[in-house]
Amino acid sequence: NAGVTQTPKFRILKIGQSMTLQCTQDMNHNYMYWYRQDPGMGLKLIYYSVGAGITDKGEVPNGYNVSRSTTEDFPLRLELAAPSQTSVYFCASSYDRGYTEAFFGQGTRLTVV
């Protein structure tokens, strides 16, 4: 199993540009999450999904959109990039709500200039 795969690993965006961060998992997990981590800080939950077709906001959803059309994929969309969105983005998945561990990808480092 590849686990949780994120692409790209690095990206530089100009202010106002859009992009999609890709996340895919091959563990047939129902739950998927997107986090951001600013330098020297902890992780903040952006959006999460409990299954295909179901998504919900986390702690810091403004400026982002998500969709979940399949169990495997959970892309994160930035529509109008701003410098405040410069961060490392982590995707994670877990089998169910709270009884099992969450598996994390290796992150996407995004810089908005």
Place this chain on the structure above:
Amino acid sequence: DAKTTQPTSMDCAEGRAANLPCNHSTISGNEYVYWYRQIHSQGPQYIIHGLKNNETNEMASLIITEDRKSSTLILPHATLRDTAVYYCIVRVANTDKLIFGTGTRLQVFP
């Protein structure tokens, strides 16, 4: 979810036990305690979780006080590779969110 309080940083000598405390005084009866760690800038890694009984696995032990208001993660023989930020999280079993705090930065020195 209950709020957790952890020390900002700790040091530990290589080969010694690392004891990382976590306060969760507002924890309720159905909330689990989880520990994750993040080595350098990698994605967080699950370590262990528990409800009320002490738990042990190949990585660590989790000691939860009888009143469940605090817990301690124990790495029995710390190595340099255990240098990381350790996050203590409490989570209601039937909620969907996994919320991280600021964690404890553990530095293991030779």
